Amino acid sequence: MSTAKKRRVVVLGSTGSIGTSALKVARELPERIEIIALAACGSYEKLARQARETGVRHVALYDSSKENELRALLPADVKIHLGPEGLIELATLADADVVLVSIVGTAGLHPSLAAIEAGKNLAVASKEILVMAGEIITAAAEKHGVKLLPVDSEHNAIFQCLDGHRGGEKEISRLILTASGGPFRQLPAAKLEHVTPAQALKHPTWEMGPKITIDSATLFNKGLEMIEARWLFGIGMERIDVVVHPQSIIHSMVEFRDGSILAQLSRTDMCFPIQYALTWPDRIKGGLRPLDFPTLAKLEFETPRTADFPALDLARRAGLTGGTLPAVFNAANEIAVEAFRAEKIPFPGIWKCVTAVMDAHVTQPSLSLEAVTAADRWARDRAIDFCEKSAPQFSS
Ligand code: MG
DSSP states (O other): OTSSEEEEEETTTTSSHHHHHHHHHHHHHHTTTTEEEEESSOOHHHHHHHHHHHSSEEEEESSGGGGOOOOOOOOTTOEEEEEHHHHHHHHHHTTOSEEEESSTTTTTHHHHHHHHTOOOEEEOOOOOHHHHHHHHHHHHHHHHHEEEEEEEEHHHHHHHHTOOOOOOOOEEEEEEEOOOOOTTTTSSGGGGGGGGGGHHTTTTTTOOOHHHHHHHHTHHHHHHHHHHHHHHHTOOGGEEEEOHHHHEEEEEEEEEESOEEEEEOOSSSSHHHHHHHTTTTTTOOOSOOOOGGGOOOOOBBOOTTTTTHHHHHHHHHHHHOOTTTTHHHHHHHHHHHHHHHHHHTTTTTHHHHHHHHHHHHHHHHHHOOHHHHHHHHHHHHHHHHHHHHHHHHHOO
């Protein structure tokens, strides 16, 4: 493969935080990255602005009710694709080399599989799809000879630490994911009951969308990332650890058999992992400033408070059990986060809901897409039920 070739990139989820950063990276590297299509859920005005700025010929809008409004804002030669089908049409565009999947939640699953089957490399920012269907996606990628390029900062860090490493999985002792610890890292357990959505939406080091910010506050984000790492790097769950590192400067580490550890460091800016994923395996000078060590006061490390934040243990259990349980873990969490944001359940209600739904699930080992989507639907219904039944008790 010619590495100096310009990458033609489709961005699914262009109006979110990752999508916006991807466009910024592409602006800095016009000779290396060409954005050829953009998809958004419902933010049609921002999508139209991005389409005019990038000059793409294809856009997709998941919420098809806004088609006319979007049409009115676009040049006539831009083709509009609509609904779930529209995402798949963009993911399989003949011209595309890489599809960046940065759609919140699990809506990216079908477009991702379609992209893989069409032979496109997949830059994965939507960790939920790997948690839900990691085995299916990694098997499909292998079958079609496409590369999964991690965009999540932790996985991108591990990907960088492993790049060029020839020894394979047996030379790795463990993967060490770093976690900021979120806004409630030092909050006494008794006060978690009174945390409001507004407090949970304030992340100390990263600026991100609401779902992932709440997930960072509960540590579910790190739990999802443990399972994501298990699939991206083919490492058993028992060899995936988490260390709290409040400054978010070390993005993750790999410990090798000989006791050496490699870490990847940068400022907390998602443009770093996005650029590496889109220019891999090359390192290119873009618009990113390196760290300035004397200005870093200190780097600290702590053990996660797993008793107060059960998400990591729940994730480990889901990942070790496998089958349909990770999909259930993920789906129940999505519903619980929505219920918390709507003030239907208190903050600890999120992990209580996920625990209850996981406890009630009879895990299916068969990993067809049908089994996974059925488990996902079942878990959502069950979680909605839990949150509705819990509401009166919590609001009193
Ligand atoms: Mg992350």
